[in-house]
Amino acid sequence: MALFASQCLAHPLTQSLGNGEDSNHTNELLALVLASSLCQPTLLGGNIVGCSLALNGDVSTPYGPAEGSSTAGDQDGIGNSAQFFVPLGLATNGTSLFVTESFGNDIREINLPGDLVITFAGPGPGSSVSGDTDATGNSARFNAPGAVTTDGTNLYIAELTNNKIRKIDLSTGVVTTLAGPAEGAQTSGDADGIGNSARFTSPSGITTDGTSLYVADADNNKIRKIDIGTGLVTTFAGPVAGDQSPGDLDGTGNAARFSAPAAITTDGVNLYVADKGNNKIRKIVIATAEVTTIAGPAEGSTSSGRTNGTGNAARFNGPAGIATDGTNLYVSDSANDVIRKVVISTAVVTQIAGNVIYGDDDGNGVNASFHSPHGITTDGRYLYVVDKSNNKIRKIQ
DSSP states (O other): OHHHHHHHHOOGGGGGTTSSOOHHHHHHHHHHHHHHTTOOOEEETTEEESSOOOOOOEEEEEESSOTTOOOOOOBOEEGGGOBOSSEEEEEEOSSEEEEEETTTTEEEEEETTTTEEEEEESSOTTOOOOOOBOOBGGGOBOSSEEEEEEOSSEEEEEETTTTEEEEEETTTOBEEEEESSOTTOOOOOOBOEEGGGOBOSSEEEEEEOSSEEEEEEGGGTEEEEEETTTOEEEEEESSOTTOOOOOOBOEEGGGOBOSSEEEEEEOSSEEEEEEGGGTEEEEEETTTOEEEEEESSOTTOOOOOOBOEEGGGOBOSSEEEEEEOSSEEEEEEGGGTEEEEEETTTOEEEEEEEOSSOOOOOEEGGGOOOSSEEEEEEOSSOEEEEEGGGTEEEEEO
16 A cells, blocks of 8 residues: 555645645645545556546657657567557556557566566567467467456456466466466357366456456457456356357346447446447446446447437447546547546546547647557556557556
8 A cells, every 4th residue: 555655645735835825725735635645546457446536638658659650569668769569458556557469469567667668478579479378478478468457466368369368477477378278279169167168259358356357258248257266267247158149238147238348447346348339338236247337328229429428428439448546437439539537426428638530649638649549547646548559558647
């Protein structure tokens, strides 16, 4: 907890203290600062949750090619000297960002205090060779790694083409297969089971509450649950194993239907799903598996758009990434090339940054532009976004 305390205590109002204001004004300022410090930042599902972000919508490019360039590559380095090859997934443990490269077949680590980008696992700079090898660091091989999450001890990767869930020990860099076909096999399917007996088809989203993993199994149109301790895979919501029927139904467990769920996050009580094919944001109560639609068109409609509003009045177009600070959801509205915010308690949807014309501009709010934003996370202070087609990582503050 001490690691993140300064993030909650930091407040612009503290800059005014000690500058000669009268005691009443100073006391008011102190009260506001203390109120802001009551949040309890916690690592959960690859995000820092517990402190509502205060964002002004300023977008910058801290990692990958600078504004004006979208050059793809596979180079380690500091800040804008680093290159990415179609990045896709993003998570944080509070001190580092972890990025999956779907074409580079690497897992990259960005040290936030120093802005140094390194290859944590996979072939490394200058090589994008794919494969399916459990090993340590640069000896491991991946094939289109997608979403990533962390519990602070391990990384968990939803691997799109190998149709499996990989685990990486953060202290050693050792890569193993937690669930899905064994090393050397990429067999897709839709089967519950333990470890290598389970099957996925293009798993594209992943999160954790520390005990279980929850996977958006995109082409199977369902949400899977993995017991981290045993490797047992079950179907948590969506059609039963063996049935891949897409749809758009609220309900409990197997009665619910999804269409190409792309991303998933958690606040520890609920799961939140970017239901890409249905153009909506779904909520799943972890305790009961009850599925509801909190934003986007009502049940029975999948209409797309780019409309701010409350609940069913809002519209999205291919939402592909989702994160939470515990109070709000942040959505990479990919086909709209914008970043949206959903207040969890009210379902009010607003736009934070980007505009309908894709691009690569830094700036504030609608003056900034993205090109197919995907993975998204927060370190408790800022948002970080994978700007997929621009081959870079953007920061929103």
